[in-house]
Amino acid sequence: MSTTTTEESLGTRIEQALRHRFSERSAAAERYGSEFAGLWQAAEEHALGGKLIRPRLLLDLARALAPAPLTADEMRSAIDVAAHVELLHFAFLLHDDVIDGDLMRRRRPNLIGALVAGRPAGPTEPALHWARSSAILLGDLLLSSAVLGFARAGVTDEARERLLGLLEETIFETVAGEHADVALSDGIITPDLRTILSTSAYKTATYSFVLPLRAAAVLVGSSTAAEDHLAVIGRHLGLAYQLQDDLLSVFGDPEEHGKDPFSDLREGKETAIIAYARMTSQWDGIELHFGRADLSPTDGAAARDRLRECGSESFVRGLVREHLESADAALREAEGAGLLPATAGDAIRALASRVGGRSR
Template identity: 40%
Template sequence: MSEGGRRAGDVSSEHGLLWEVLQEASQGGKRFRPRLLTDTHDALDGDQHQAAAQVGAAVELLHTALVVHDDVIDDDHVRRGRPNVSGTYRGLAEVSGADGATADGYGQAAAILAGDLALAGAVRAVATCGADTATTHRLLDLLDTALHVSAAGELADVRHGLGLATASLQESLRVAEQKTAAYSFSLPLQAGAVLAGADEDVVAELGEAGRRLGTAFQLVDDLVGVFGDVAASGKSSTGDLRTAKQTPLVVYARGTHDGQQIDHYLGRDLDACELAAARDLLTACGARDWVRNRARQELAAARAVTDPLGISLSGLGPLTGWDAALPQDDPGAVA
């Protein structure tokens, strides 16, 4: 968190507590976004190490903002095995005697405001990174694009979850691409290249590589969201099914004869037996294998760009949950 943000925490005790909870929400995780940015900058012989570190921190703060808001959208109150911002404030309200609905509203309000603070902090960190004016403007343009694309993907994801229309596989893949790729992969790859003074064609190629990486990441996240170990991933294994997300995993299943019954398990809480039945269905109809193989293809396409530039992606395997979601039948798939 920035020094300016810490000073802002002195506005009032209420705001100070909100800032502390936001700081807690920003802890943990693998920090692969700043690492990807600085690795790209260094691989392209950049010499703006301080600026790269600050912009990398900004991207991670942006991630915190979007995660906090995403939990509000999904009505989730736990993140990484502990209460998130909305869950923390909901608990505070309940302790004070608020009923369930009132406590939920308080938690959601706090999370929206905390996410707004994190988002403002991310923009400020980029704007004050110390790069020259033209480079800073280019970085802000990249940040702006990432925000617009991510917002479009998140809203499309919610719309598909309304159940008013069935998403096509292409539409579902597009959401997977937009929700994650723009800010988690394209942005750090391209920002690192811009800070290194790379040619625009290289910046554009890395944007495409980021799109591919983000799609692979989201596909694996979809697998972990149903098949993963909750203790290992910190992600609910029923949340995606409960919110009726039209992920590629679900959309593919609907298009098969054996997987059409998947709708029976969507839009409601599942007990352990029902979750096991849903997993069996998604496996038997081939949806799990299709998503796994498509993720591998996207990762290979990204590597065709990053490997010749010397940008290592070796740290992304365990991070994205490959170990939990994929059988160990291809040890070299994410090496």
């Protein structure tokens, strides 16, 4: 029971740190007029209330990796860095939604959708332009806030240098992944399996898994060898997570995962499932339905059945298993070399089991 209480209070402390940051920015925004202040209020509503997966992961690992319980000061610094990882995530989501032209996320209006809905004349061209431009600009502010947060972390000079280098690599690789993702969707590069997998790893695994694990290692003063192993583990777990996400959104229960069923098919999203299907004789039948905005539930179900029959589902399930096994192998190697304390192994195994077993 005590673990649960601590988990909950950690979540609360991350939320408090984020709320504090947003309130302070909303107040500073007041002097630039009500529209700009309103943007910050909308941002606060949309950025909070999430599952805080990334900052929780960071704090969870920091506690598990630390040779001794974190002091109050160390915990405060870790929560601060973790909150800035969440700001980075929100900045990426905003620009991603602009690029994808999305007005919804998980069946609710995203920030852009909410800003459009707030305009009296409804979704006119100027209202859409206003909402998307606002999202670009807010993303810029959150991105720079995230970097500033790392630059001001209450840690030693050496740790700050490592954190800044890590953040620089992370942003560079995430943007490279997003850029490749746009190239895929605009037909600029070929959607082969290898490209799709590396794009996923760069775009999502790097900042969602590798960054929290490595940042935790830096914060508690782990060796660079331990950090390197955590990078490999994070990359495999992040890929497994993303592939699970792809599987759930096509084959999962929409009541559980909360997305529109068939939305990936409707949007023509280039996933590992699709890349595999392209190489099979069933592709012609699937392609008919792929990327059709008007895909009916019946046709969606037919396409899904064909994706199962052609072997895509079990191929991707196999990939998830492989990445979980590779993460486990890297973990055992690190343990064998005495790089990680037993508590860290436990935390990573618990994480891997959540990634492998999730249904939403």
